[in-house]
Amino acid sequence: MERNIGLETKDDKLDTRVKLAIYETIAETGRIPASPEVSRNLGVSQDEVVAAFGRLHAKRLVLPEPGDRTRVRMAPPFSAVPTPFPVEANGKLYYANCVWDAYGVAAALHCDAVSHALDGHTGEPLTLEVKNGQPILKPYFAHFAVPAAHWWDNLIFT
Amino acid sequence: MLLFRSEETVDLWCKGRNIPRRPLINLDQLWQLALHWYSNRITVESRRPAADEMVSIFASIGLAGPFWDPKSNQWK
Numbered sequence: 001m002e003r004n005i006g007l008e009t010k011d012d013k014l015d016t017r018v019k020l021a022i023y024e025t026i027a028e029t030g031r032i033p034a035s036p037e038v039s040r041n042l043g044v045s046q047d048e049v050v051a052a053f054g055r056l057h058a059k060r061l062v063l064p065e066p067g068d069r070t071r072v073r074m075a076p077p078f079s080a081v082p083t084p085f086p087v088e089a090n091g092k093l094y095y096a097n098c099v100w101d102a103y104g105v106a107a108a109l110h111c112d113a114v115s116h117a118l119d120g121h122t123g124e125p126l127t128l129e130v131k132n133g134q135p136i137l138k139p140y141f142a143h144f145a146v147p148a149a150h151w152w153d154n155l156i157f158t
Numbered sequence: 159m160l161l162f163r164s165e166e167t168v169d170l171w172c173k174g175r176n177i178p179r180r181p182l183i184n185l186d187q188l189w190q191l192a193l194h195w196y197s198n199r200i201t202v203e204s205r206r207p208a209a210d211e212m213v214s215i216f217a218s219i220g221l222a223g224p225f226w227d228p229k230s231n232q233w234k
Binding site: 016019020023024027059060061076077098099100101102103104105106107108109110117118119120121122124126128130134135137138139140141142143144145146147148149151 | 182
């Protein structure tokens with residue numbers, strides 16, 4: 001993605017407002033807001049918000065819900081739907097998209113967090129914890145099945 | 159990107175799905191990735207790292223080679 005530093009367009013400015021509105025709602029509630037809620041919060045039309053969702057997707061910052069451009073499935077590290085990576089932080093429940101994103105919730109919110117994850121093969125409970133800005137390290141592994149060049153080919157699988 | 163207790167359970171998962179085993183990273187590396195990707199996510203200036211930046215980030219935590227190169231067409 002090329003950047004036009006210093007050449008921010010009207011769309012770029014709206015994209016930033018929409019991005020922040022999405023993430024602020026997530027941080028406060030654990031939910032990813034759909035276009036009507038973002039529209040109300042920002043005082044712009046739903047069409048403008050949906051267009052911004054599309055541009056934020058092109059910038060690889062959010063993934064719209066497949067088949068429904070008015071909703072966002074992923075605003076990484078957060079997921080709009082339950083996943084095997086629930087994360088408790090700030091007294092709220094969030095869902096991360098993958099094991100990387102499970103740590104990403106603590107990184108994004110700058111807080112302690114606990115993720116009650118599962119072993120990908122056995123289903124055995126495995127806990128990931130961040131305390132005082134540091135992970136509680138355990139001898140677990142994350143396996144990356146998809147190479148970096150293809151992560152956004154099918155982000156839901158990745 | 160899944161979590162596993164051990165290399166053994168990674169191998170069993172891959173074998174069960176006929177998927178080749180790909181790179182493993184430990185939790186310290188995973189935490190560093192999370193910081194690089196997400197620590198400024200809820201800010202005006204946040205953006206996804208560009209391809210060359212990604213390569214530098216990966217290299218800084220010991221992840222090098224075409225698997226970690228978003229411009230590489232070596233891996234499918």
